[in-house]
Amino acid sequence: MLPIVHQLVGSVFVVTGAILTPTPVPIGLILLTIGLALLAPYMPPVQRLVRAIRRRWPNIDRSLRRNRDRFPPVIRATIDKTCPQTPPAE
Numbered sequence: 711m712l713p714i715v716h717q718l719v720g721s722v723f724v725v726t727g728a729i730l731t732p733t734p735v736p737i738g739l740i741l742l743t744i745g746l747a748l749l750a751p752y753m754p755p756v757q758r759l760v761r762a763i764r765r766r767w768p769n770i771d772r773s774l775r776r777n778r779d780r781f782p783p784v785i786r787a788t789i790d791k792t793c794p795q796t797p798p799a800e
Contacts, residue, residue: 713752716784720748750788757792765794 723745730738749756764771771794778789 716748717752720745723748747785747788750792751784760788760792761794764792 723741725745727738727741727743727745730741732738746756746760750760751757764774774789778786781789
């Protein structure tokens with residue numbers, strides 16, 4: 711039941727974030743980030759996207775690794791699954 715809730719809430723956040731991205735306040739980007747983090751444990755295309763983002767911007771990757779233990783379990787799973795140094799499990 712919980713994965714379905716994560717996928718539903720993550721999808722709503724991604725759509726809402728995409729709509730709100732042009733606003734002056736970066737709420738859209740924040741919602742996009744949260745939505746992708748909720749979807750990544752369950753969707754391989756989203757995992758590849760997050761992995762590419764982390765590979766392109768190493769500062770984001772370092773920050774996620776440094777603060778991993780502060781996040782809830784679903785976000786920790788996302789951080790582990792999207793680590794750019796490890797090849798994707800197939």
